Amino acid sequence: MPPGFTSTQSNPVVTPVLGLTTYVLQVTDAFGCTDSDQIDVTVNEVPTFTVTNNTNAGTGQICSGSIIDINLTSPTIGAIITLQPVVYGGFVTGGLYAAGGTFANGNTITEGGGLINTSNAPVSIVYTFSVATPDCTNPVTQQATIVVNPSPVLSITNSTPSICSGSAVNVLLNSATSGAVIRITSVNYGSVTGGTLSAGSTFTPGSSITESLINSGNTR
Amino acid sequence: MRYNLEVLANGCTTTGFFTDVIVNPNPTFVASNFAPEICHGDQTSIFFGSATAGHQINVVSVFMVP
Structure with a gap:
């Protein structure tokens, strides 16, 4: 018992501290007779852990084909961090943890081959972790979300792959990817005049490049 | 001429697209008549010239001037 603790209850309640505690109990009856006994109680630490999603500077967002960076730490000696089976869905390939996995303090999940999104829209992948030691399990799970x-x-x-001088080009630009913006990186007009586009000009999917071009020379 | 393009979405970029357009020059030509007046039965002498590469000159009509 903690020093100075007394109780008349047949089942006194105490709050043990971490580690091994020896409880010495002494009982005295109405006649002044005493007896004593002792028990040992070992209180194990409930493991704790931290999941840090460092992917793409902490945004958790990657482009298709990129790796991820989820760091796992635990100050609890002997802690085993368990990753629940990851649901990659039908549009993300390259995932290595469909069956889950176990990790130790300091391990990092990278999905080394990269995650590939075969769709035209972002896909979120949730990694759910728990931690346990051989003696105790922390019931609180933690998650890290990756957007692929x-x-x-x-x-x-x-x-209009071939036009006559003075005619307009008509190039339709389209993209099935959600949120896409199409940008010109460079235009080489050469000796052709009339063009108005330059690097950085942008188009939304479904729009067209249309401009009249003039070839004042005698050759193509 | 060539338009080089890329497409961006959700912070991701795919590069390397391009499309080409050939802008053909409008052909020009000059007709030089070296024999504007000939005798009956003689041949005409009209020279057709063009600086445009790959040109072809077609006679589209011939008519008598009263």
Whole structure:
């Protein structure tokens, strides 16, 4: 018992501290007779842990094909961090933890081959962790979410691959990727005049490049 | 000429797209008549010239001037 603790209850309640505590109990009856006994109680620590999602500077967002960075730490000696089976869904491939896994303090989950989003929209993957020691389990789980963004796609329909000087080009730009923006990285007009586009010009999917171009020379 | 393009979405970029357009020059030509007046039965002498590469000159009509 803690020093100075007395109780007349047949089942006194105390709050033990971490580690091994020896409780010495002494009983005295109405006649002044005494007896004593002792018991040992070992209180094990409930393990704690921290999940830090360092992926893409902590945003948790990656582009298709990239790796992730989820760091697992625990100050509890002997702690085993368990990853529940990860549901990658039908559009993300390359995941290594569909069956879950176990990790130790300091381990990092990277999905080393990269996660590939085969769809045209972002997909969220949730990693759920728990921690336990051989003696105790922490009932509180923690999660890290990764958003796997698709590689944007572009379709170009050039209905004017060859025009006469003074005519307009008509190039339809489209993308099935949600939120896509199409941007010109460079234009090489050469000796052709009349063009107005330059690097940085942007288009929304479904719009077209249309501009009249002039070839004042005698060759293509 | 060539338009080089990329597409961006959700912080991701795919590069390397392009499309080409050939802008053909409007052909020009000059007709030089070296024999504006000939005798009956003689041949005409009209020279057609064009600086445009790959040109083809077609006679689209011939008519008599009263």
